[in-house]
Amino acid sequence: MTTGQLHLNAFLMNTGHHEASWRLPESDPFAHVSLDHYIRLARIAERGSFDSLFLADGPQLWSNLAQRPAGALEPLTLLTALATATEHIGLIATASTSYNSPYNLARKFASLDIISGGRAGWNIVTTAGREAARNFGLEHEPAHADRYARAGEFLDVALKLWDSWEDDAIVGDKAAGVWGDDTKVHPPRHQGTYFSVEGALNVPRTPQGYPLLVQAGSSEDGKEFASRYAEAVFTAQQTIEDARAFYADLKSRTAAAGRDPDHIKVLPGIVPVIGATEAEALAKERELEDHIVHDHGVANLERLLQLPLGTLELDRLLPSDLPPESAVEGAKSRYTLVVELARRDRLTVRQLIGRLGGGRGHLTFAGTPEQVADAIETWFTQGAADGFNIMPPVLPSGLDAFVDHVVPILRTRGLLRAEYGPRQTLRERYGLPRPANQYAQPVHA
Amino acid sequence: MTTGQLHLNAFLMNTGHHEASWRLPESDPFAHVSLDHYIRLARIAERGSFDSLFLADGPQLWSNLAQRPAGALEPLTLLTALATATEHIGLIATASTSYNSPYNLARKFASLDIISGGRAGWNIVTTAGREAARNFGLEHEPAHADRYARAGEFLDVALKLWDSWEDDAIVGDKAAGVWGDDTKVHPPRHQGTYFSVEGALNVPRTPQGYPLLVQAGSSEDGKEFASRYAEAVFTAQQTIEDARAFYADLKSRTAAAGRDPDHIKVLPGIVPVIGATEAEALAKERELEDHIVHDHGVANLERLLQLPLGTLELDRLLPSDLPPESAVEGAKSRYTLVVELARRDRLTVRQLIGRLGGGRGHLTFAGTPEQVADAIETWFTQGAADGFNIMPPVLPSGLDAFVDHVVPILRTRGLLRAEYGPRQTLRERYGLPRPANQYAQPVHA
Numbered sequence: 013m014t015t016g017q018l019h020l021n022a023f024l025m026n027t028g029h030h031e032a033s034w035r036l037p038e039s040d041p042f043a044h045v046s047l048d049h050y051i052r053l054a055r056i057a058e059r060g061s062f063d064s065l066f067l068a069d070g071p072q073l074w075s076n077l078a079q080r081p082a083g084a085l086e087p088l089t090l091l092t093a094l095a096t097a098t099e100h101i102g103l104i105a106t107a108s109t110s111y112n113s114p115y116n117l118a119r120k121f122a123s124l125d126i127i128s129g130g131r132a133g134w135n136i137v138t139t140a141g142r143e144a145a146r147n148f149g150l151e152h153e154p155a156h157a158d159r160y161a162r163a164g165e166f167l168d169v170a171l172k173l174w175d176s177w178e179d180d181a182i183v184g185d186k187a188a189g190v191w192g193d194d195t196k197v198h199p200p201r202h203q204g205t206y207f208s209v210e211g212a213l214n215v216p217r218t219p220q221g222y223p224l225l226v227q228a229g230s231s232e233d234g235k236e237f238a239s240r241y242a243e244a245v246f247t248a249q250q251t252i253e254d255a256r257a258f259y260a261d262l263k264s265r266t267a268a269a270g271r272d273p274d275h276i277k278v279l280p281g282i283v284p285v286i287g288a289t290e291a292e293a294l295a296k297e298r299e300l301e302d303h304i305v306h307d308h309g310v311a312n313l314e315r316l317l318q319l320p321l322g323t324l325e326l327d328r329l330l331p332s333d334l335p336p337e338s339a340v341e342g343a344k345s346r347y348t349l350v351v352e353l354a355r356r357d358r359l360t361v362r363q364l365i366g367r368l369g370g371g372r373g374h375l376t377f378a379g380t381p382e383q384v385a386d387a388i389e390t391w392f393t394q395g396a397a398d399g400f401n402i403m404p405p406v407l408p409s410g411l412d413a414f415v416d417h418v419v420p421i422l423r424t425r426g427l428l429r430a431e432y433g434p435r436q437t438l439r440e441r442y443g444l445p446r447p448a449n450q451y452a453q454p455v456h457a
Numbered sequence: 458m459t460t461g462q463l464h465l466n467a468f469l470m471n472t473g474h475h476e477a478s479w480r481l482p483e484s485d486p487f488a489h490v491s492l493d494h495y496i497r498l499a500r501i502a503e504r505g506s507f508d509s510l511f512l513a514d515g516p517q518l519w520s521n522l523a524q525r526p527a528g529a530l531e532p533l534t535l536l537t538a539l540a541t542a543t544e545h546i547g548l549i550a551t552a553s554t555s556y557n558s559p560y561n562l563a564r565k566f567a568s569l570d571i572i573s574g575g576r577a578g579w580n581i582v583t584t585a586g587r588e589a590a591r592n593f594g595l596e597h598e599p600a601h602a603d604r605y606a607r608a609g610e611f612l613d614v615a616l617k618l619w620d621s622w623e624d625d626a627i628v629g630d631k632a633a634g635v636w637g638d639d640t641k642v643h644p645p646r647h648q649g650t651y652f653s654v655e656g657a658l659n660v661p662r663t664p665q666g667y668p669l670l671v672q673a674g675s676s677e678d679g680k681e682f683a684s685r686y687a688e689a690v691f692t693a694q695q696t697i698e699d700a701r702a703f704y705a706d707l708k709s710r711t712a713a714a715g716r717d718p719d720h721i722k723v724l725p726g727i728v729p730v731i732g733a734t735e736a737e738a739l740a741k742e743r744e745l746e747d748h749i750v751h752d753h754g755v756a757n758l759e760r761l762l763q764l765p766l767g768t769l770e771l772d773r774l775l776p777s778d779l780p781p782e783s784a785v786e787g788a789k790s791r792y793t794l795v796v797e798l799a800r801r802d803r804l805t806v807r808q809l810i811g812r813l814g815g816g817r818g819h820l821t822f823a824g825t826p827e828q829v830a831d832a833i834e835t836w837f838t839q840g841a842a843d844g845f846n847i848m849p850p851v852l853p854s855g856l857d858a859f860v861d862h863v864v865p866i867l868r869t870r871g872l873l874r875a876e877y878g879p880r881q882t883l884r885e886r887y888g889l890p891r892p893a894n895q896y897a898q899p900v901h902a
């Protein structure tokens with residue numbers, strides 16, 4: 013049974029989510045640092061009346077350069093430029109709680125929220141990996157639990173900063189020479205384990221109050237964090253059963269945390285490979301797989317599984333003695349997903365690399381527009397998703413195909429708005445209320 | 458004798474540099490968070506073929522709110538939005554070396570440089586004051602010398618990061634499946650006193666290589682820093698004699714540091730109060746002074762002079778027993794400038810506040826467009842300036858007045874370009890060479 017409108021987020025990444033996409037004739041290998049490329053993508057997504065678009069991030073350069081487009085424009089900077097080139101779509105930037113200061117980051121998101129007219133969102137990540145840690149003065153990656161503890165305190169401080177001006181702190185009384193009301197400004201005076209932050213933010217309260225809070229961790233800690241703070245959750249799910257279990261789990265955790273479970277939107281990722289016929293879609297998928305350079309894939313997999321380089325063999329299964337998730341300090345849930353996928357479908361390393369090449373663990377779905385729309389509708393109506401993180405394998409063509417061929421079907425079925433209508437904030441697009449200010453006195457009845 | 462083109466930088470600040478500007482009938486008290494206001498200002502500056510525009514910054518909220526517009530859009534965010542609304546003008550953002558990480562900041566400036574087509578500049582500041590320190594986990598302001606030591610190491614790391622990709626690291630060979638050349642990427646592997654930064658930047662080398670490096674400290678440490686790193690220097694000078702001495706000092710320090718003294722451009726600030734007649738200009742200045750709320754001014758002065766609140770009296774001179782500059786840990790050179798100004802002109806506290814209200818220590822010059830142009834030409838041709846930091850007392854009207862009435866005179870006199878001509882990078886506008894990459898092998902002859 014359809015339960016209203018589904019939400020669509022466009023996950024934009026260079027020439028596409030398939031790791032070999034840059035090698036296709038249509039692709040621009042410099043697209044990852046081209047503002048015009050991203051403006052074009054944002055406008056396609058607006059044509060499809062998407063709720064939002066999203067940029068991933070990590071503060072490190074992933075070696076090796078030979079393999080595929082490396083580096084990127086920093087997401088908050090790029091989204092600010094996109095804010096001026098779009099009108100309706102939400103703008104979600106990834107930023108790390110492990111390698112930023114709350115004061116700096118809160119300012120930047122507040123500024124983007126003002127500049128975009130209330131369209132800012134923050135994908136909150138704790139950043140796995142030693143590479144990032146070593147760019148910020150640390151020898152080792154902080155432990156997973158520490159990263160999430162810091163993330164929780166980071167959010168508490170950021171929320172205090174975003175609320176540090178009440179909405180009516182600005183008076184602007186020229187005649188009296190009184191610009192603002194100092195009693196409506198509330199310095200956090202926060203003294204915690206990870207942070208001490210004394211003063212109020214130097215940005216007034218923004219259209220949304222604060223950015224839409226998005227999260228994408230699927231470990232135990234990650235889900236606990238999401239249940240407390242997240243308003244939208246990105247997740248990688250391979251089967252509808254897994255997705256339904258994840259969905260139900262997150263909604264009930266959110267209720268247990270004292271929040272309305274409808275105020276957390278669950279968005280699994282899907283890599284849609286679209287063809288006019290199923291055969292055409294599968295041919296497109298094969299063309300992409302043919303462009304994979306397997307040596308690179310082996311090294312990536314060894315890094316994810318924390319194995320010494322040279323351990324894996326292309327035409328054999330994964331070793332049977334891999335450590336349990338609890339021994340992993342990096343991306344725990346991604347680790348488990350990949351291992352389970354390989355075991356369940358008895359994939360060789362070569363096959364696993366092919367499968368991961370498309371969506372790095374996200375569901376790849378090759379088919380006709382009808383079939384893609386059916387899959388989306390089924391997941392949506394069967395309690396597996398409130399919407400989807402759309403991850404085109406090739407950009408811009410894969411987003412164009414989705415908007416031109418799948419979006420009209422979703423609209424006809426009443427699952428997606430026909431057009432944006434009046435301007436709304438990102439939170440309004442997702443059907444979420446504007447948060448109250450924690451310092452504001454309730455108005456007397 | 459005219460020595461070529463003078464450089465103009467538009468210092469944009471809310472409703473203007475005069476602290477009472479927001480109270481004028483023409484001013485929008487919410488302009489400080491209005492993107493449209495800043496777009497309008499940027500376009501006026503482009504009409505005047507300015508080299509650059511500039512935003513100041515500090516990561517703290519200055520109390521008190523009653524006094525004047527507080528808070529702002531974070532400069533790097535705002536400049537990114539302005540990059541998409543302008544075509545030629547350079548974009549200089551202030552950012553602190555004391556309260557940022559090199560990796561994060563280097564990425565943001567690199568991204569802005571790419572997005573703007575090579576128009577990014579960085580006003581490097583060490584950030585005085587306990588307020589900022591306490592927003593970043595510190596109890597006290599770090600000592601002045603420590604802040605500058607950290608700034609020097611920050612720059613060394615940032616320069617390594619910006620050079621970490623050689624210009625030709627990107628190959629983009631689709632057929633061979635080779636995107637980049639890993640031998641042309643150079644991780645800094647920096648281990649220093651303040652920072653350890655291991656990996657290469659995750660942004661390719663940018664149009665300018667790195668942002669134009671600007672600096673504004675006038676203390677001994679500040680000038681030493683400028684002579685090593687700065688390509689442009691902002692400075693507050695009250696008299697042409699002081700300005701000439703500063704100019705000569707900085708050029709000779711730069712030569713002593715082994716650099717071409719022509720590769721550091723000195724830009725004193727000027728607050729031009731423009732009227733059709735001199736009387737009209739003076740009336741405009743008086744109108745602004747009449748809008749000052751003196752209580753606020755006294756408190757600000759007490760903070761700058763590190764005096765207990767309530768020490769100063771409006772109609773008396775400054776106390777004669779003020780400590781020497783060496784005892785000041787905040788903004789040393791600003792302290793000395795204010796004290797000397799008050800002593801030289803025997804100003805009461807009230808008069809001093811009036812004088813500072815306009816330009817906070819910068820030269821305020823009220824006159825006709827001819828008189829303003831004459832002053833600029835004199836300073837420029839007499840070895841006191843390579844150009845000016847234009848600080849309109851009221852915005853947008855003061856910038857409009859400068860561009861409509863002073864700029865044409867400067868153009869007629871051959872001091873300023875008639876129009877931009879072809880696109881150039883910010884460094885090209887200032888007549889500076891694109892920096893070489895420290896890791897690139899010299900090409901064999």
Ligand SMILES: Cc1cc2nc3c(=O)[nH]c(=O)nc-3n(C[C@H](O)[C@H](O)[C@H](O)COP(=O)(O)O)c2cc1C
Nearest residue numbers: 068069106137228229230231234246247343344345
């Ligand atoms: C759609 C999606 C996007 C993600 N984007 C990022 C990202 O941009 N940066 C990042 O560090 N992690 C990203 N992650 C990883 C998660 O934040 C998280 O670290 C990962 O899922 C492992 O979860 P866990 O740490 O809770 O085990 C993303 C995950 C998903 C599902």
Ligand SMILES: Cc1cc2nc3c(=O)[nH]c(=O)nc-3n(C[C@H](O)[C@H](O)[C@H](O)COP(=O)(O)O)c2cc1C
Nearest residue numbers: 513514551582584673674675676679691788789790
């Ligand atoms: C035109 C101009 C603009 C400045 N802008 C800033 C600023 O945005 N942020 C800041 O912290 N300091 C700013 N300063 C202050 C200087 O960076 C420096 O701290 C001050 O001149 C004192 O110099 P000293 O620390 O070398 O004594 C500015 C100075 C001038 C002259």
